[in-house]
Amino acid sequence: MQSQAQHHAANNHVAVLGAGVIGLSCAYQLQRQGYQVTLYDPEPPGSQCSFGNAGHFATEQVFPMACSSLLPKLPKMLLSQRSALRIAPTYLPQLLPWLARFGANMMPHRYRRHTEVLSTLNSHALGAWQRLLANDYHQYVQHQGSLLTFESTTTNKIKAVAAQYSHQGVEVSILKRAQVKELEPALTAHIDGALYFEAVGHSTDPGALSQYLFSQFCALGGHYRAEKVTSLTCAHSHCRVSTATSRELYRKAVVCTGAWSKVLCQQLGYALPLEAERGYHYQLSEHLGLKRPVASFERQFIMTPMSAGLRLAGTVEFAGLQAPANMTRAHALLAHARELLPQLGTEFDEQACWQGARPSLPDSLPVIGAAPRHPSLLLALGHQHLGLTQAAITSELIAALINQQPTAMNIDALSIARFQGNRSKAL
Incomplete structure (x- = not known):
């Protein structure tokens, strides 16, 4: 040997x-x-x-998670069962050092620096996939763009969010309610508008x-x-x-x-x-008419049409690598989806749930x-x-x-x- x-x-x-x-x-x-x-x-x-992710080539996601705008939202997020963020109470003491580093990275100069690095890295992402997959690229990467929807956000705030993306070189346009409905007729009429990212992709089967x-x-x-x-x-x-x-x-x-x-x-x-940032998905057996990934600004989750149906994904849970899966997190995804897709049924199937651990660093x-x-x-x-x-x-x-x-x-x-x-x- x-x-x-x-x-x-x-x-x-x-x-x-x-x-x-x-x-x-x-x-x-x-x-x-x-x-x-x-x-x-x-x-x-x-x-x-790599199997259970949202299937979104999210080149528009150039902003670090460690953002000062998150701070005022945290108490409500941590108290809500349907929140995008959960910290298991028993895991909090072990997580505190990581949270301290996470908070330090909210400082403006660090946030700006990390945004620039993510922007540069993401700007190379799809070109690299084209080179890696070569002639098979379009078999595995779909180009239908993606939507970030708003239900209760003011017009000025929507414009400000769009400006933040544009400032980082992300191609984005603002859609009004009628334009959203034209692109995705299945979505609820309660959506006031959306940001449309055209230069992104998604996988129908990651x-x-x-x-x-x-x-x-x-x-x-x-x-x-x-x-x-x-x-x-x-x-x-x-x-x-x-x-x-x-x-x-x-x-x-x-x-x-x-x-x-x-x-x-x-x-x-x-x-x-490094912390294990646990994510969940819920897999519906049909697309319900969606043609592209649709995310929610207020609800912090995403719906992606895939070959096996519509995948609901998102949520952040800190509970360590060994804790058993908490499928109420996947159930919350289904509850959010019902608000955006009125035709969606009410039955919950635990067999359609999945949980995995993403590797998360504080910057x-x-x-x-x-x-x-x-x-x-x-x-x-x-x-x-x-x-x-x-x-x-x-x-x-x-x-x-x-x-x-x-x-x-x-x-x-x-x-x-x-x-x-x-x-x-x-x-």
Whole structure:
């Protein structure tokens, strides 16, 4: 085994840890660029958040979650059973350090800086997906735009929200009630207006997209090991990946383990203030006439037409990785959908519910880049709500680093170094 491990390290063998959409994109990208990639994940590829997400390539979502406008809304949100945000009372003490960092990132200069980084990253997102999927792009990415609807927001506020998007270079137009009804006749007449984002996309089956990436990776000779990585150790020129049954050396390793990334990073001495931000969806068996993703400004959820029906998604719940699913959160999504789609029935089916854990960092930025003290280790994690959106551009950035080529954007702000040492206390 030792001689084989040394052979792996000496040649272009790369380990990718995590087979969600980020890991699958990185594995496929590297495999097609001539590397021999081994992909590790104990769960089936694309079976977690990469399956259950809202299917929205949300390039318009350039604003960090850590926004001062959230503060006055928090008490009401935390008290409402149908709120977009819930913190499990028993988990609050453990969450407090993360919340303190989250609050610090609401400071105006940090908020502006993080918005600029997200804007730049998202501006590359769909172009990177076009390059990754090539001729199959339009099979997996639909371009019907998306709507952000308003029910009880003043006209001036709607204009102000649109201006914020425009200021960041996001293409947006304001629609009046009649225009919304023309685009989406199924929506309630109580919607006063909407923002229309034309330059975004959606997937009608995000699980199928992940399976496509996995099949292409395997067709090019990539290897998949359905094993949990128990330890990761890295030197200057190689990384050792250990499972319950093997230890292998690789020239490079890429950590893409999402909400489960903290332990591996800690093994190598890197602080990572990562929390599992639990999301839910409710899957209806029919589209109910919607042609594009429709989000609600006041209700903070989204409805996306998919091949299997209409997916209702959203909600943020902090309760840790181990807490059992709280399907009242999915029920709340259905209650919100009934307000926007009058023809929707009243029956609740728990079999239509899903829960998954998104990796959330307190500054709303992912970690993408080489580990500061371990040149053989690269990190691609913490994408929060934007894993599907940013997966392809993340794979290009990681490939450029491994190839020692210039990256498409400056990624200094995405380094895990921002959480290390004294500097991390303010972040």
